[in-house]
Amino acid sequence: MAVRQISESVYVGMCLELGTPQQVASKREIVDIKEMLENHAVLNQPFTMMLSGSQREGFRLSGSDRDNMVWPNNHRVIWDFSQCQFYNIQEHALILCDSSESPPGFTLLWLPLEIAHRSVMSACVRMNGGLYISSSKLIENLCSLTTTMGYDMTAHGPCISGLIDGVLENDEAHCFASDFWPPSASTWIDRCHSWPPPHVVNDIIRNGCHFVAIGHKLGNHTDNEWRVSFSRAEYKLAYSMNHTQFLTYGLLKLFLKEIINNGLRDEDKLLCSYHIKTAVFWAIQQNTLLQWCPQNFLVGFWVCFKLLLKWVYEGVCPNFFIPENNIFLSSIYGEAQRTLFWRLYRLYEKGLALLLHSPSIRSYIINVLCNPRLTICTDEHTMISEVELDIDILNEIYARDSTETQNLQLNKNYLHVVEQLIGLPLTQNHIVMLQKLTATIFQHSAFILHSMYINTGVNKQLYIVDKVACHLLKLTAKFGFVSEMLYIAIHYHKTFRYREALSVLDLTKVKLAQPYLMYNHHVDQELYTEAVGGQSLSTKMRQAVAQDVGLDNEIFYINELMQEQQSSNQNNRPVINIPSLVLLYMLEFLCSRHADTIRAQRALDDLQVLVHHDQGELIHVPLRDISWEILGICQHISGNLHAALYSYLQSLSQNPYNKIQNATLQRIQDLSL
Incomplete structure (x- = not known):
């Protein structure tokens, strides 16, 4: 009974640390709908950008990196020449995989027609009589380019890396996309009997894979090889986990950070979160635990930990999609492997008591040990209040509210995409995120319009533009946060209509002074609930939230x-x-x-x-x-x-x-x- 209670208590603790099912789903939906907007074909963007890694999966762990993948839309990787038929070579530069001399999971990228964008051509090398894209040269060129643009970016594995706002590490992987599933990963499809479900498998295969700029350290062409990346497939697998499985993954990430790697120098941290993720994927697919539920939460953790321990002992961590690719091969071997094994084995000998060393988890275990009769409710609706959920979602919306909107034609295209997306079956989180992005597009458009026509000297034209700008800013205030009324006041101040600006400021001041107002994380929960509790998130945002x-x-x-x-x-x-x-x-x-x-x-x-x-x-x-x-x-x-x-x-x-x-x-x- 004690183990079950501790499992339930730690499960609840992880919900509070990492999110309830509703909180995690909202974060994913907000990211998804923003990417659907930004990567829509109507916008005709030269590149596609995808948030990947733990943030895409739904985690918001303190100190975690922000991982983005970027690839050109006019280049495509194919596995054999028969796939050329699906492309117009006037629109796409085709890149052919050459895996004949590479370890499993890696490949050379050959330009058979020797035609590509100049940025790609500048990263090419001659080998075996052909032109190949060099992964190391591409990274080197990107670092040089960002330096000339004033950004402080350095090479970090397959990424160029730098700080956002001086704090958050941003890893950007410039890669190439393939619309086809790798032949070397075909056995993965045959393994998917119980997990993930067929519709997820089909979706993953339909979306192909990517190639990131890093070679195998023990390969023959380390500087020129590319690694096959399944980042899109991995976040879809994370989405298909039940919440207990997802939190088990999160608990293992905390276990890695706070216990296994605690006190180690960066160069001594041999295990990484990708190894953790791989262990969770294998454990779920192999049905090592028949029921992943809060009552079995710590059993699931223990299953994954034992699998990880076994892999370290054997020196083999099979890639989930291409098992022949041992992702320990170039990092965990020899004396370092033995040292890591004994470090993990000493933790294993402590049993579940090892989790007492985790500051994030310790209190949830101690609560049960000190009060064995404690009843624990694992219903997500009792863990956090409506207000706490609103704070979480609205701050996520605010954090993701950015688009490239300095161009009026692009803004027009964005609004056309929004119009199309509204016709889809959308969740409340999708709708509110689109609503906020639309408000931002209106606001930017208004000020761009004004700056375009302010010096024309044509009074009639100025009058019309001003009327349109005012209308757009009123729509911004109507759809966005309460604080967005300030953009109207800015416009009136900019056009010397101080009396009108002061009237707007008076009204805004009253709204910002409301006792129920939510501002960032600050709110009187009781008054907020009384004022807007039970209403749609869209209504709450417009009436009771400022940023x-x-x-x-x-x-x-x-x-x-x-x-x-x-x-x-x-x-x-x-x-x-x-x-x-x-x-x-x-x-x-x-x-x-x-x-x-x-x-x-x-x-x-x-x-x-x-x-x-x-x-x-x-x-x-x-x-x-x-x-x-x-x-x-x-x-x-x-x-x-x-x-x-x-x-x-x-x-x-x-x-x-x-x-x-x-x-x-x-x-x-x-x-x-």
Whole structure:
């Protein structure tokens, strides 16, 4: 009974750590619908981008990388010449696999017609009388290219890697796609009797595979080979797991991070999350546990751990799709293998007590040991409240709300795709994500239109454009978060209609002051539930949710922030994010300083109190740099140079999230002139 209770307790703990079934499904749906929009054929994009790895699978683990795969749409890999018939060689450069001299799971990529994009041709080498795409040369070229563009990217396995916002590691794998399933993985299809179900198998095969830029370390052509990648198949397999299986996978990832690899140097961390994933796939498919459920949660963990231990002992970890590919071969062997085995075996001897060494899991075990009569409910609806679920989903939507929308024609195409997607059977999460992306497209289009026609000098044309821009911004406010009303005020300020801007700001201030408002992670759960509980997520977003406001650095919104946007843009930040109230008080100050000096001073006082005293509730900690900067700008304009200098110095001392330091230093220099 104790093991069952502990299993249920750890299962509930993992739901709280990694997500309930509903939370995980919402994250996947939000990513899926965004990719459906961005990769739609109507957009005619030169590249397709796919989020992969743990974030695509539904995890949001602290410190985990963001993995993206990017491939050109006008290149396709084929396995034999008979597949040429499916392509127009005027539209597609065809690449032929040559696996004759490569280990299982790896191949050379041959250009039989010696025709490809110049970026691909520049990565080619001559071998055996033919032209082959070199994986190492492609990575080298990409690193050089990103360096010239001002990005600090380095080679990391098959990826080019760098930091997002100075914190999150971003791995980008530039690869090639094949529409065909690899012949070397045909046996996998025959193994799929019980898992995954037939419709998943068919979907996986129909979507083919990819080739990522890394060769086998022990192969004959290490620098030129490519590895067959099943990343798309893997996330579809993760989607097809039941929640107990998915959380078992998550528990093993935590076990790897917090126990197995804890305290080891990076070069000594031989086991990685891909080995963990492979063990889970094999354990599920081989029916090593008949029932994957919360009551058996730790039994499932133990099954996977024993399989991993067996593999390390034997020095063989068979790739799930191509078992002949031993993914331990070049890393876990000899003395390192023996050391790892004994490290794992000592953990194995402790039994399930080994999980007490995990900070994420320990408390859920101790709770049961200290209270053996504890009753544990594994129903997901009792684990988190409606409000907590809303916070999770809405913050995911906000985090994924970005598209390449600096082009009016592209925006028009996006809206056409949205129109098509709305006709599909969509979940609530799909609908709300499309709604938010549509609001962003409207907002960008409005400001692009205005900037295109502002200097034409044709009054009638300007009037029409202004009318369209105002309409688009009102639609933005109608479909988006409460805070998006501020874009209307920005437009009125930009077109010198200060009275109209102040009216919008008054209305926005009332909405932002509502006691039930959800802002980032902060909300009064009781008042929020009372106000909008039980309503659709779409309604909640429009009526009771505010977020930080993003200013796209390709568009100038407010003249007084032009320097900051230029600095941010030069440092490869696409957007400046500003807390809603900080932006509101800035606009109120700017719009009233000529006509109502008392109101302007009140707005400046409110801004100063907010920036000086907020404890992370209304100003998200990473956004303190821009908040102090804006306070300094307003103080500078008002003539309080001493206070402005203090604010600029405070801005410089914050984490440089928005990359505005160059602008801040320039403003400090301007003060002394």
